[in-house]
Amino acid sequence: MSTELSTGATRQSAEALARSKGEPNWLVELRGEAAELAGTLGWPKPEKVRIERWNLTAVGNYEQSTAAASIGELPAVARELIAEGTENLLVQRNSGVVWKQFSQDLASKGVIFTDLETACKEHGELVQQYLFQAVAKNEDKLTALHAALWNGGVFVYVPKNVEVEIPLQAILFNDNAGATFAPHILIVADTHSRVTYVDSVVSEPGAASAPFMHPSIVEVFVKAGAHVRFGSIHHMGETGVDMTIRRAVIDNDGRMEWIIGDLNDGNTVSDTKSVLNGKGSTSDAKVISVGTGAQQMSLTTQAVHFGKSSDSDMVTRAVMKDSASAIINGITKIEHGATKANGVQTEKVLMLSPKARGDANPILLIDEDDVTAGHAASVGQVNPEMVYYLMSRGISKQDAERLIIYGFLAPVVSEIPVEAVREQLQRLLERKLEG
Amino acid sequence: MATHFVIDGLKAEIEGKEILKGINLEIKGGEIHAIMGPNGTGKSTLASALMGHPKYEVTGGSATLDGEDLLEMGVDERALAGLFLAMQYPSEIPGVTNSDFLRSALNARLGEGNEISLIKFIRKMEGKMKELEMNPEFAHRYLNEGFSGGEKKRNEILQMMLLDPKIVVLDEIDSGLDIDALRIVSNGVNAMRSEDRGFLIITHYQRLLNYIKPDFVHVMMQGRIVKSGGPELAERLENEGYDWVKEELGIVDETVGQA
Secondary structure, eight states: OTTHHHHHTOHHHHHHHHHHTTOOHHHHHHHHHHHHHHHHSOOOOOTTOOGGGSOTTOOOBOOOOOOOSSGGGSOHHHHTTOOTTOOSEEEEETTEEEEEEOOHHHHHTTOEEEOHHHHHHHSHHHHHHHTTTSSOTTSSHHHHHHHHHOOSOEEEEEOTTOBOOSOEEEEEEESOTTBOOOOEEEEEEOTTOEEEEEEEEEEOTTTOOSOEEEEEEEEEEEOTTOEEEEEEEEEOOTTEEEEEEEEEEEOTTOEEEEEEEEOOSSOEEEEEEEEEOSTTOEEEEEEEEEEOTTOEEEEEEEEEEOSTTOEEEEEEEEEEOTTOEEEEEEEEEEOTTOTTOEEEEEEEEEEOOTTOEEEEEEEEEEOOSSOEEEEEEEEEOOOHHHHHHHHTTTOOHHHHHHHHHHHHHHHHHTTOSSHHHHHHHHHHHHHHHHO | OOOEEEEEEEEEEETTEEEEEEEEEEEETTOEEEEEOOTTSSHHHHHHHHHTOTTEEEEEEEEEETTEEGGGSOHHHHHHHTEEEEOSSOOOEEEEEHHHHHHHHHHHHHOTTOOOOHHHHHHHHHHHHHHTTOOGGGGTSEETTTOOHHHHHHHHHHHHHHHOOSEEEEESTTTTOOHHHHHHHHHHHHHTOOTTOEEEEEOSOSTHHHHSOOSEEEEEETTEEEEEEOHHHHHHHHHHOSHHHHHHHTOSOOOOSOO
16 A cells, blocks of 8 residues: 555546546646646655655545445444534545535525535536645645545635634544545635634544555635634544645635644644735634654644734644654744734643653744744743642642643633534543543 | 641751751641741741642651641642641642632542532632632633732632631731732631631731731741740831841841852
């Protein structure tokens, strides 16, 4: 399986697969070009993480998916994430979407919430305007490979002035390591619209026990005055490699919020970026992670300011255990002309083991004088003064440390918009922190 | 059993420097003792050493509460045995709400199987907060984070009220308090006076003792209690300062362990 990439993503095979799925010509073409690029471009090079040593080629083969007749048919790993009475839900299993439900009310307002493959067929013109416009397919081998192979996925379109009150939820899971699992999430929020989207990317530990790679791209377009909240929890098994690129492009007075839990057990590259094009555009990114075992992670948040008076805030918090390592980069870039822009970032790492590694690298790149920017980074252990204080009230050492660690991660946990996903996050944290 | 707290020949050091050079003190339930003294004489060290702060090492002597050796216990066990220290500089704990913390502390005190129900807890907490004239929103704020000095002190007293300790040590509870807050905090302490509870008030200003009337006053210098008396001693210190004590005892430099 791991040797198939070099041959598996040829122009011919990518195009053939696309045609066999009945994809429109423009997409067949796009995939073919991307496959060719994947053969020539190099892998991304995250700081201080040698991803070339990871099993990046285990992209598997396309697996024809069969729609589930009911939620009850889905495996527990997906089912437990679905609250009773959920209205808007999409479930991808391995290479394709197997469950979709969407409220009639939202559909009648012109909101689209479907898998991206279907959207390419049914809303081709709309999708084409945005697909691979925030993340170009020729950026590197990862984006090209993803463009050639992506499957299932999610497409959200919210028309002008429409406010979607209830969060849209997606569950993307892998229970066959041999299947290509490469969802692409595309969200377009038109002028003055509002939407919250939450997904969980998980693998079934028993079933996906062989090496697999999850190349994933998220593109979000926030039009003028629109507001998008994007929540995502990743929890794939030890044998998975998660390579996820998230990017939002924000117009005038638009607002983007990222709430990310990078909680895989395996190696992870996570890169979350907001491009603040518009005047008065704002972005808020919150990322938490818990490193366990021997996993290696590269966690990056980025904000690029073009718009005047644009504002960004980025917070990453990681707890590192065992011999896990995480390189945490925060990059705030303020371009020339982005006057009155403000960008702040904080990276904090809590080290629970002497063998773990956590590097926080705050980077400010500023090409404009009339701006404000700030950064704070810290790497440390559980503060003994805090433990002493809690213990002085009768709380045991173990409980005191637990309170402090959960408190450290609380700013993100409390922000997750869907209760079932928030509960999943709590369970995951307990498992990763105390398992 | 009536509360009986005995400190006998307590010696303690920080980073190899001896600060407490043999403290003797006995507090019975119902009594309020005040320890006064200028800065740097070891008063706060006594409080920290009794509670078990990790930076202080006890090098001699004993401290027992109702016959139990506190110094053998971990910090949490001392608290569960009934010792409470209202700290001069309470830690700020981000991400942990005050009410979650208070409930964890109260449940630790009540013990497994006797935990308080959420609804009872909230009622109890809100009642005590009202007594201390605390804004109810402080229950949902992160523990001490962004609290003013006075708010932190009130929060310490709130914890004392909820945890119902046998021996309360108040370490400079009056520092940074305006008159209103001083009155509220003192009322909180006075409301907790009982035959089963002893207090040790550490302060270097007499003004707190106008609100909380001590039964015994001790003066600390050079890491020892050098003089003891009744409330009249505090008044004389307020009027005349500490120089007469130094003169009487032939002390030139009252501080201890200063570099």
